[in-house]
Amino acid sequence: xxxxxxxxxxxxxxxxxxxxxxxxxxxxxxxxxxxxxxxxxxxxxxxxxxxxxxxxxxxxxxxxxxxxxxxxxxxxxxxxxxxxxxxxxxxxxxxxxxxxxxxxxxxxxxxxxx
Amino acid sequence: xxxxxxxxxxxxxxxxxxxxxxxxxxxxxxxxxxxxxxxxxxxxxxxxxxxxxxxxxxxxxxxxxxxxxxxxxxxxxxxxxxxxxxxxxxxxxxxxxxxxxxxxxxxxx
Numbered sequence: 001x002x003x004x005x006x007x008x009x010x011x012x013x014x015x016x017x018x019x020x021x022x023x024x025x026x027x028x029x030x031x032x033x034x035x036x037x038x039x040x041x042x043x044x045x046x047x048x049x050x051x052x053x054x055x056x057x058x059x060x061x062x063x064x065x066x067x068x069x070x071x072x073x074x075x076x077x078x079x080x081x082x083x084x085x086x087x088x089x090x091x092x093x094x095x096x097x098x099x100x101x102x103x104x105x106x107x108x109x110x111x112x113x114x
Numbered sequence: 115x116x117x118x119x120x121x122x123x124x125x126x127x128x129x130x131x132x133x134x135x136x137x138x139x140x141x142x143x144x145x146x147x148x149x150x151x152x153x154x155x156x157x158x159x160x161x162x163x164x165x166x167x168x169x170x171x172x173x174x175x176x177x178x179x180x181x182x183x184x185x186x187x188x189x190x191x192x193x194x195x196x197x198x199x200x201x202x203x204x205x206x207x208x209x210x211x212x213x214x215x216x217x218x219x220x221x222x223x
Contacts, residue, residue, distance in 0.1 A: 002158070033210055033211075035211075042213055042214075042215045042216065043200065043202075043211075043213040044213070045210035045211060045212070048210055056210055058210055088155055090157060092157075099144065099204075100143075100144040100145030100162065100164065100204035101162075102147075102159050102162050103147075103159060103211065104159065105149075105156070105157040105158070105159070107155070107156050108155050108156065108157075110155070
């Protein structure tokens with residue numbers, strides 16, 4: 001158990017809908033990363049937050065947004081969902097926001113868009 | 115072309131065999147990570163390396179910065195080692211991980 005929690009574990013929704021994925025980092029970790037894992041693209045970095053502020057952006061679509069709250073939990077919002085958004089979404093946390101540090105992964109949310 | 119390449123893509127071994135998975139990268143890095151993903155989907159960090167070699171139990175990870183290459187070795191492999199092993203790097207310019215496509219390992223009894 002990494003200490004990172006994600007909810008929900010599974011989500012099935014229809015095209016055009018909007019969903020919110022939630023992540024709680026390990027106690028003491030200030031940085032949260034969101035990653036998407038799809039069959040064709042593998043694991044890709046979406047976005048990073050550190051202590052409430054956006055720190056880095058990767059291949060995140062404009063239809064997707066995220067935020068990190070004062071209690072350090074983070075939410076990833078996916079809107080106008082398309083079939084291609086079906087994937088596993090992981091969050092990971094680390095203590096620091098810069099440099100190379102071990103990241104602790106949550107169990108993931110499996111999103112299926114029908 | 116992906117910045118992180120792994121080989122082989124798939125690997126089948128018999129229990130007890132010595133296994134090597136390779137990772138090559140094309141960018142300057144501050145660290146390289148080896149991750150393990152089990153069939154259930156969860157990802158576990160095995161090693162983070164910036165130089166030399168690290169060992170944990172039956173797992174050994176090495177990195178050669180000059181050659182931009184890392185290897186993950188599993189000694190005395192066991193069926194419970196069956197998983198996808200993913201190499202990832204922190205580039206010098208970024209904080210997040212850049213991943214290889216993974217190596218799917220099956221160890222048979």
